[in-house]
Amino acid sequence: MPRTAQSATKDFIYSQPTMCLHCHVVVEMFHEPGADPRGDAWECPQCGHKYLFAHWKIKRKKPKKMAAEKPEAA
Numbered sequence: 001m002p003r004t005a006q007s008a009t010k011d012f013i014y015s016q017p018t019m020c021l022h023c024h025v026v027v028e029m030f031h032e033p034g035a036d037p038r039g040d041a042w043e044c045p046q047c048g049h050k051y052l053f054a055h056w057k058i059k060r061k062k063p064k065k066m067a068a069e070k071p072e073a074a
Contacts, residue, residue, distance in 0.1 A: 015042055015058045022049035029058055 012030040019026045022044065029042035029051065041050035042058050051058065 014061050016061050018042075018058050020044040020046060020049055023047040028061065 011033060013033055013035075015029040017026050018029055020029075023046050025044075025046050027044055027046050029044060031040055031042055035041075035053070037053050039052075041052045042056060043050050
């Protein structure tokens with residue numbers, strides 16, 4: 001079941017691009033910010049399939065590091 005416009009207005013935490021094993025599309029899974037680590041799940045935005053945190057090790061998206069932060073080799 002596709003996501004509605006109402007659910008798209010909430011702030012969510014997104015994962016790195018991950019393939020959904022249900023619809024076979026590479027997507028950024030999401031969950032609500034106050035999700036319970038034991039009972040809640042990542043959710044596929046395409047088909048709505050849920051992957052429990054306890055069973056899946058889907059990683060959160062990390063901000064890109066700037067190239068200026070890396071020290072130059074002398």
